[in-house]
Amino acid sequence: MEFVVTVVSHDRPGLIADVTGAVAALGGNLESSSMTLLQGHFAWTLVVAFDADIEVLRRELLAVCPTGVTVSELADEAEPSTVVGDRIVVNLHGADRRGIVAAITRVLADAGGNIVELSTHLHEGMYLGTAEVEFGQRVDLTALSEALAAAGSDVGVRVTAHREDPDVL
């Protein structure tokens, strides 16, 4: 059975070793995870395969990180198809204000885009962001760039988009 675990905590050396040690001690397997520091706070999302009671896993993880662990069962859904028509990288930066991400992601959603990676940062009043967006079909990059730039202008940020075509070697 697969579980989604989130760990949000004050950062400290050894936290990842403690969490993964608890999972391993229970016979669980860490499958995929993504961790970052958000405004100095440790934030980690994990998918863990584990053949035991969810309460056991929750108890053992709370023992090593009492302040911020959630555990939930991962719904047994088929992985969505990775066949897509286009992949666009969107970068934004500007002075912080409310509604920047909402405005830009609304343009992407209206264009049929699905965000698969997103990272945003507030630092000393400057807002920075990068998103990777998949589309079901090849997009008109010029039209999308213009729509993003217009939406960015409304909220005071510069937004650019480019196509990321990997080379298979």
Added chain:
Amino acid sequence: MIGRSIALELPPGRIRPVVRLPAEVLSRPCDRVDPESDEVVALAADLLATMAVSPGCVGLAANQVGSSLRVFSLNVTGHPKTRTSHGAFVLCNPELVAASRNAKGREGCMSVPDWTGDVKRATRIEVAGTLPGTGEQVVLATDAFEAIAIQHEIDHLDGLLFLDRLPDARALHRRVNYQ
């Protein structure tokens, strides 16, 4: 710009399966070869034959078909990012002798399906090596996509994948299968 095409006289090759991670042969440095040996001539032909039937494949290292030998094939002809091209060729015991003008690009690999990574590579290089069969020693000067592809293949021969060159934790991406 077209570089000098390399004339190779090789027997017909056979198509060989391309190995994928976590095959151990991909992580082991390959052994130097005798370019004039029958084994290496047959391997060179196999690499070209396997490349020819693999959609989108522009290069193949010998350990990608299971032979831990310092031989790779390449053909970037017709790729939109190609400037200089030496056509379809095979090089034995290749050594990078000059490299400059680094640029970052996103690359994938037949042996690492489903993933790509942002990797910095030189876009102007000179590579020395020996042609299979004749044993002729050559130095190829090239740039752009052919330069990047050659470095990717030499990395294979050193037991390195693009995964070993990721500059940071955000440089790994799921690979998209375009419709």
